[in-house]
Amino acid sequence: MIKGVCNFIAVFLAFALLLSCSDKQDFNQLDDLQVTPTYETSVFYVKAQESIINRISGISFFSQDFNFDAFAEPVFANRVLSGVLTYELENTTSKPIEIVLEFLDENDNVLDTEVFRTDAAPTATLTRNVAYGPAGKNLEIIRNTSKIRLNATNLGDNDSESSLPDPAIILRSSAKFTLEVR
Known part of the structure; x- marks a missing residue:
């Protein structure tokens, strides 16, 4: 009798499992997954004291090219x-200043320019x-x-000093x- 009850319960459970509700597994969900983290970093920092600006004759007191291949790396x-x-841009000197930044490609062609006065x-x-991307520049x-080429120009004199x-x-x-990881 116990054996018959056990067989009945086993058949009932097997039948119940066949009729139970479950969602079909969708293993293609990974294809719809989008991971877009945002990364923030410092690009450059340049400081020129007024005493140095006063010692340089001519109006251009700073000119330098910064090698910057980080943006061109395939992973980015x-x-x-x-x-x-x-x-x-902070100016605590007694001089009006103009700074020109040029973004250059590997052949030194100017891609973009930012001017600060x-x-x-x-x-x-x-x-x-x-901004760069859909809401900004290309x-x-x-x-x-x-x-990146930086040129800084003194639009004032070489004598005055800030207090x-x-x-x-x-x-x-x-x-x-913002980068697309997947």
């Missing part, structure tokens, strides 16, 4: 969706956000940048980009 260039470069101190910190500028402590020009920048 093939996955970047959008981004923002943020610039901050600031009056002599006291001035507020100039902040500029430049992403190809970033993807093809191999070098502020440690007068200088400071340009800093950072980048925040």
Whole structure:
């Protein structure tokens, strides 16, 4: 009798499992998964004291090319969706200043230019956000940048001195980009 009850329960459970409700497993969901992290980093920091600016004859007091292949690396260039470069320019000198940034490709062709002008101190910190991607400039500028050229020009004299402590020009920048991981 016990054996018959056990057989009946086993058959009942097997039948119940066949009729039970369950969703069909969809292993293709991974194809729909999109992972888009945002990365933020410093790009460059340049500081020139007013005493150095006063010692340089001529109006251009700083000119330098920065090798910058980070944007062109395939792991970045093939996955970047959008981004923002943020610039901050502080001028505590007694001179009006102009800074020109040029984004260059590997053949030194100019891809883009940013120009900053600031009056002599006291001035507020100039902040500029430049978007790339669907809401801004063409992403190809970033993807093809191999070098950044910075030229700083003194639009004033070489004699005056600011009364502020440690007068200088400071340009800093950072980048925040969204990448597609999958």
